[in-house]
Amino acid sequence: MAAAFAISGRSSAATDADIVIVGAGAAGIAAAQALRAAGRKPIVLEARGRVGGRAFTDNSLGPAYDAGAMFIHWAERNPWVQIARELRIETAEESWGGGFRVFANGRPMADADRRRRRDTFNQIDRRLETVDLAARDMSIAELLGDLGPDSAPVAASGLLLSIGEESSRISARDYQRLWSGDDLVIPSGYGDLVTRSAAGLDIRLNEPVEAIRWDGPSVTVASRSGELRANGCIVTVPVGVLKAGAIRFTPELPAATRDALTGLHMGALTKIAFRVEGDRFGLTPGASLLEAGAPERMMNFDMFPDGKDIVIGYCGGDYARKLSEAGTQEARAHVVDLLATMVGADFRKAVKAVSFPAWWTDPFSRGSYSVCDPGHENAREALAQPIGGRLVIAGEATAGGGAMTVGGATLAGRAAATALARLKA
Ligand SMILES: Cc1cc2nc3c(=O)[nH]c(=O)nc-3n(C[C@H](O)[C@H](O)[C@H](O)COP(=O)(O)OP(=O)(O)OC[C@H]3O[C@@H](n4cnc5c(N)ncnc54)[C@H](O)[C@@H]3O)c2cc1C
Incomplete structure (x- = not known):
């Protein structure tokens, strides 16, 4: 330099x-x-x-999607609700109409495993209510430690998609104070709204x-x-x-x-998006598919959101770091293999283009x-x-x-x- x-x-x-x-x-x-x-x-x-910056609406695949920030979190007090209003840009509630399916290694997850997953939901919140953090801070992994080595990683895995990081590297006190509330989206793109402002x-x-x-x-x-x-x-x-x-x-x-x-x-929350033409694999537009076979390699897919010819995968933590460091072609091959197992081999033919905004390796962000x-x-x-x-x-x-x-x-x-x-x- x-x-x-x-x-x-x-x-x-x-x-x-x-x-x-x-x-x-x-x-x-x-x-x-x-x-x-x-x-x-x-x-x-x-x-x-x-x-x-990290608010970026990507048009490179044709249909636009938010490659960075997408949700106006805690909308009740978020200044972007007012800014959108002033710029006459529409905000909307996120639609969850497409359904949600959970997979393990590309196959529908067994009912017993799904139940086990569900039983670990809210464990972080429950412990934050009962464990006294006043004496000292700890990691979320430590907070969940008494759940045992099978359940604790499952309970923590949601953090990979929200915080983008492994639970052992997240301060429980900092996590506890993060604001919460309703989420809104900007149908024309959060990144575009930030740019226009x-x-x-x-x-x-x-x-x-x-x-x-x-x-x-x-x-x-x-x-x-x-x-x-x-x-x-x-x-x-x-x-x-x-x-x-x-x-x-x-x-x-x-x-x-x-x-x-x-x-x-x-953290390293990352998206990988595909332009997918033709087949919709029997899915309702907006369906959400979660691959959760291994908690440390969790990936969520938004399938054809708003009916667009696009599929967006999200992952975080060390899995996202490895994919980012592997580069676009390797990441594409890995994720297309996974989706072909989940929705059918024809997915390979339907993929026309990829966009991989790897924030972890981006020199101007170096993470999410x-x-x-x-x-x-x-x-x-x-x-x-x-x-x-x-x-x-x-x-x-x-x-x-x-x-x-x-x-x-x-x-x-x-x-x-x-x-x-x-x-x-
Ligand atoms: C995948 C992903 C999903 C996300 N989802 C959400 C979400 O749903 N909702 C939400 O609210 N937030 C979300 N975020 C986080 C949100 O995008 C960021 O918190 C926010 O955009 C940060 O704004 P900032 O101005 O602090 O930093 P940035 O947006 O990173 O702005 C910093 C600017 O500095 C520039 N820069 C870097 N180095 C230099 C240099 N040497 N000289 C000059 N300029 C430089 C960068 O290019 C950048 O434009 C997400 C982020 C990612 C990556």
Whole structure:
């Protein structure tokens, strides 16, 4: 990576800016809007050639689907319900009309095993009500430990599809405080809604930020096309990107911020989508098929949602990491084999194209969303603490109970803007 500042050999025209925001996902967009509403002039530098970050509606297969965020969680207080209303974009309740079937190794799961699975439902919630976490934090795996080695992994397996992570790496206290409520969807795409909400902002695409200097009377941000000297800076890149050292901070980040980053890591929820033409394999559009033969390799499939020629698989944790690292062709072969066993060999012929947004290996996300390690449940608040009065880290990771979500990222972006709006312009 080209080192910026003193060591950089390239010419870099310094430009005065008010507040620079790094990253044009939900947090960066919200911060920019809040600052603009307060009369400031934010500039957003975005590494990708598009805005939205992990909220991304993918049209590459023809029928659009949300490759990242799809649900407006805890809709009762989620700012995106109001934003959608203002932009006259329809929200809807998710339809579960297509039915739900459970498989084990590609075959319908035996009734006894299905019952055993069902009996483990709610075990996490039950233990969170009865186990006293006040004395110390623990992992969800430890919380479930007394269920025994057969049932505990089954009880925990749902976390692979919600948190995207193995239960041994999830803080029970952090999990307990996550907000819950009703879910809504955006039929035209959550990613598209986030993108549309950014209209009119000064966002500079294809500008990966490489270095930030924050010890002077201003903050200097170095990206592909040069340096911007600003009054303040809000960094909204995912925790995985910060931990990978993709941005060099000078001086290095304070110990408290580095400690906070140590206590957080990225989960690996991943989708793989296929364009599937012709046969519908006797399924009602919108059917949900769950492969749950091995709890650690759980995958859920949305079959022809809204009648579209598309099938979307989801998985998380180490299984998703392995598939991401294997690459699109291997992942496609593996998942098509699985679906051919589940719905019939003709599935192979019906698959026309694949899209594999492997967030785990994506250099600008390095995972799906932030997970708090057991014993580090204060990391989110610590990461959100302003640094040197001019620098703030924000994003879903700093959103407390709203962490891991687009709504949380938006609230965190607004809070960061409030923290910096006090700076002299
Ligand atoms: C598969 C999947 C499913 C999900 N499902 C849901 C869901 O249903 N509901 C929900 O609410 N949330 C969901 N999420 C989580 C949600 O997408 C994120 O929490 C949210 O979008 C994070 O917003 P953010 O602004 O914090 O980060 P991001 O959206 O990641 O934005 C950060 C931006 O920084 C940019 N960037 C990275 N590095 C640099 C750099 N060096 N220089 C400049 N820019 C850089 C990135 O390209 C990105 O645009 C899901 C995520 C995934 C991956």
